[in-house]
Amino acid sequence: MCNELLAVKNLKQYFPVGKDRFxxxxxxxxxxVREGEVMGLVGESGSGKSTIAYTIMGMYTQTDGEIVLxxxxxxxxxxxxxxxxxxxxxxxxxxxxxSLNPCQDVRQILSLPLRVHHVVPKDAIxxxxxxxxxxxxxxxxxxxKTPNSIGGGERQLVSIARALCSNPKFIILDEPTSSLxxxxxxxxxxxxxxxxxxxxxxxxxxxxxxxVMRNVSTKIAIxxxxxxxxxxxxxxxxxxxxxxxxxxLLSAIPVISPEEEALKPKRIRSEGEIPSPVNVPKGCSFHTxxxxxKEICMEADPKMREVEExxxxxxxxxxx
Numbered sequence: 001m002c003n004e005l006l007a008v009k010n011l012k013q014y015f016p017v018g019k020d021r022f023x024x025x026x027x028x029x030x031x032x033v034r035e036g037e038v039m040g041l042v043g044e045s046g047s048g049k050s051t052i053a054y055t056i057m058g059m060y061t062q063t064d065g066e067i068v069l070x071x072x073x074x075x076x077x078x079x080x081x082x083x084x085x086x087x088x089x090x091x092x093x094x095x096x097x098x099s100l101n102p103c104q105d106v107r108q109i110l111s112l113p114l115r116v117h118h119v120v121p122k123d124a125i126x127x128x129x130x131x132x133x134x135x136x137x138x139x140x141x142x143x144x145k146t147p148n149s150i151g152g153g154e155r156q157l158v159s160i161a162r163a164l165c166s167n168p169k170f171i172i173l174d175e176p177t178s179s180l181x182x183x184x185x186x187x188x189x190x191x192x193x194x195x196x197x198x199x200x201x202x203x204x205x206x207x208x209x210x211x212v213m214r215n216v217s218t219k220i221a222i223x224x225x226x227x228x229x230x231x232x233x234x235x236x237x238x239x240x241x242x243x244x245x246x247x248x249l250l251s252a253i254p255v256i257s258p259e260e261e262a263l264k265p266k267r268i269r270s271e272g273e274i275p276s277p278v279n280v281p282k283g284c285s286f287h288t289x290x291x292x293x294k295e296i297c298m299e300a301d302p303k304m305r306e307v308e309e310x311x312x313x314x315x316x317x318x319x320x
Contacts, residue, residue: 011065043223153184
């Protein structure tokens with residue numbers, strides 16, 4: 001059995017928006033990622049997916065909860081993480097245009113992590129950069145180009161190359177293909193899965209694209225309004241979704257064949273709009289949009305429970 005690489009326990013991230021008022025961006029989240037997994041973190045915009053990533057990376061100081069890496073708690077009340085953490089855990093952002101320094105060429109961008117983490121001797125840095133560029137299917141002469149002189153897909157490949165420089169164990173992919181053309185998306189996804197196998201990587205893949213997750217993930221967690229609704233192995237997730245919100249998302253996936261349509265859950269009617277994270281509804285946060293809600297859903301916040309091995313649901317309507 002694979003070892004647990006990352007564990008997030010009761011993670012909360014609140015942002016003040018006035019006197020005694022907070023945006024509850026992440027509100028008591030628990031999950032774990034084992035070595036070699038691709039965990040998909042899925043949800044609508046504003047559900048808290050990226051906030052979890054930035055909190056894990058230390059870009060935000062969490063309000064409460066624990067983050068454990070390789071059995072060691074790395075939670076800190078100050079921003080930042082240890083050098084060991086920054087070597088083992090990397091992140092690829094959605095927009096490479098804003099995450100790459102336009103005033104540096106690719107050689108300068110990639111040489112920094114190689115030097116900081118002492119990956120190779122100084123006189124071997126250029127050779128290592130050529131090797132890493134080859135891993136992401138870019139030619140060696142790309143090291144002399146600047147981010148502004150290359151396309152969006154190539155910039156994202158440079159971002160992935162930068163993440164690989166420290167020989168990480170775990171990479172957070174924050175919607176790495178959402179701003180790219182479909183053909184480039186496919187190329188990058190295939191390359192990421194190839195790198196995972198070759199370098200024995202573990203991924204947390206943040207996205208709103210349920211179709212992508214079906215093809216690349218080993219398990220999926222669904223977020224809604226700062227909380228996780230459902231976690232399940234990918235096959236179970238698509239074949240037997242239990243939470244009404246999950247069923248609603250899956251029923252909305254466009255398909256092109258009757259066979260695919262037959263696999264989709266019955267369409268769940270959605271009511272209303274997503275509530276404000278400043279004024280989260282009492283009870284289940286999804287009850288304002290759920291056509292199946294009962295009285296208990298409007299009164300009590302459901303607890304996450306295991307309905308079958310590895311399949312967890314936070315819903316009053318899903319009995320054990």
